[in-house]
Amino acid sequence: MNTEDTEPMLRRTMTNRRVVSLRERLLRAGATVAYLAPQDVNNPSYFDDHVDAAVRAFQQQRGLIVDGLVGPETDRALNEAQYALGDRPLYLDEGRPLRGDDVTMLQHNLSRLGFYYGHLNGVFGSSTHHAVTELQESLGLSPSGVVGRETIASLARINRNITSSKAFSLRDYHRLERATSALRGRSIVLVPSRDTGQQSPASAPGDFLDRADAITRDVAVRASELLHEIGAEPAVVHPDPAPHARRGHAVRTVASATEATTGQPESVVVTLHCDWNSSPAAAGMSSYYWGEQDRSEIYSPIGERAAVLVLKELVARTGALDLGTHARQWDVLRGTDAPTIWLDLGYLSNPGDRTALADPEHRNHLAEAIVFGLQRMYLLADDDLPTGTMRLDDVAGFNGT
Known part of the structure; x- marks a missing residue:
């Protein structure tokens, strides 16, 4: 069962065990609000003003509705913000596609190199998989479609040559x-x-x-x-x-x-x-x-x-x-x-x-x-x-x- 359907939205003044995890995820997503870390407060499960400020700042940064409520969309965006490119291997899983900021960054780099022309949606789908295999073939790597250390290292070596061509939007213009x-x-x-x-x-x-x-x-x-x-x-x-x-x-x-x-x-x-x-x-x-x-x-x-x-x-x-x-x-x-x-x-x-x-x-x-x-x-x-x-x-x- 999807917990989004059974657990209430987190909001200011609530006390909930999930607030402890929320504090940690906000920190990993780059929040800099004081007294946010669980170890810095007496009751880390309490959704206080510091958590509220961090949630609103995150929503503002991500272009979400800034209401301080941690519902499905904010929760999903927080989950995606936990990963930077290189934190984990990326690969095609059609049953449960990988999502995250690391996938978005990968798509961004692939699009600027001319391999990927889809939306930068942060979802590792078939179009991203095909773009990765094409990149690997062009670099002389095994075209496994898995983005591991070797593929990321190769991307890093050529990254300085990537220019902002906005290739991801060319499809719409065409x-x-x-x-x-x-x-x-x-x-x-x-x-x-x-x-x-x-x-x-x-x-x-x-x-x-x-x-x-x-x-x-x-x-x-x-x-x-x-x-x-x-x-x-x-x-x-x-x-x-x-x-x-x-x-x-x-x-x-x-x-x-x-x-x-x-x-x-x-x-x-x-x-x-x-x-x-x-x-x-x-x-x-x-x-x-x-x-x-x-x-x-x-x-x-x-x-x-x-x-x-x-x-x-x-x-x-x-x-x-x-x-x-x-x-x-x-x-x-x-x-x-x-x-x-x-x-x-x-x-x-x-x-x-x-x-x-x-x-x-x-x-x-x-x-x-x-x-x-x-x-x-x-x-x-x-x-x-x-x-x-x-x-x-x-x-x-x-x-x-």
């Missing part, structure tokens, strides 16, 4: 260059909030996830209908694999975004969310893509472009406050080979946003904005239309329908 202007035939996966693993904010009421899921699922279905009408191949992630009929159109459902994008490198994944804040004044919409939080690296150029254009359309067509487009390294953004964006459609804690999201007409505008933003992503400059002016007839024309 896809955009080769893309036609049509959404017809393109796989678009829409993921309602509950199916992204979104957690309920600490200040949110108990029914927050249910309300957010109902809203985002309705928007996903409406966007799916529009995409289906222009000949795209949309799918909505839903725990029930049976098709869901709506207005005469059977909405195709899939169990997960990973399942839907396997073997579909041209897919785009759109995850939909509602937000909550302890202050009812917080309002607006935002979008996210996979990259370094300081924007020094964009790991998914298609994701970044989609996040920017879809948010512009959302804001223009609803009048919502624009909270900007941001780079993050959340698992949901880097977990598939397909470009993925995260859309926050508004705050259920804000009276104005909450009223708007409850309105079916508003949700229809959100669905249209998603389609228009995705369409604009593939248009040449001469064909593009100003933000907020594209119509469904225009989209039909671009797709020959």
Whole structure:
């Protein structure tokens, strides 16, 4: 049984034996907060202010939601941060793939040498294995696919010759260059909030996830209908694999975004969310893509472009406050080979946003904005239309329908 499903999230003021391990993992991940080490405090199992500060600093550094809560995503990121390249042998285990910062660093080096063109997702999968064997063959090593001392030593010798070519993002740029202007035939996966693993904010009421899921699922279905009408191949992630009929159109459902994008490198994944804040004044919409939080690296150029254009359309067509487009390294953004964006459609804690999201007409505008933003992503400059002016007839024309 997965302990994530049975053990509660760790948070400030809790006393739990797992806090002792949390302190040690934070230290190994590079935390420098005073009175963090178990031996420096009277009760190392107590989640005090020092642990809270270290968790928040780690979340900020990793581009996670900074809430001080150690839930599944923060816990997973901490586990990955325990390893530097060379701490352990790396190899392909298809049953339980190795994850960690050491794998990310390996992928980074391989990509800059031109052997690896996948996402820097920190998961030692088949593409990383093939890149390692190619590297080993080129260096005259046994092509075992196992990254041990000999392979790491060889990487270290040539490391000074590695330059930052950003090879990991070239695939996305090439896809955009080769893309036609049509959404017809393109796989678009829409993921309602509950199916992204979104957690309920600490200040949110108990029914927050249910309300957010109902809203985002309705928007996903409406966007799916529009995409289906222009000949795209949309799918909505839903725990029930049976098709869901709506207005005469059977909405195709899939169990997960990973399942839907396997073997579909041209897919785009759109995850939909509602937000909550302890202050009812917080309002607006935002979008996210996979990259370094300081924007020094964009790991998914298609994701970044989609996040920017879809948010512009959302804001223009609803009048919502624009909270900007941001780079993050959340698992949901880097977990598939397909470009993925995260859309926050508004705050259920804000009276104005909450009223708007409850309105079916508003949700229809959100669905249209998603389609228009995705369409604009593939248009040449001469064909593009100003933000907020594209119509469904225009989209039909671009797709020959």
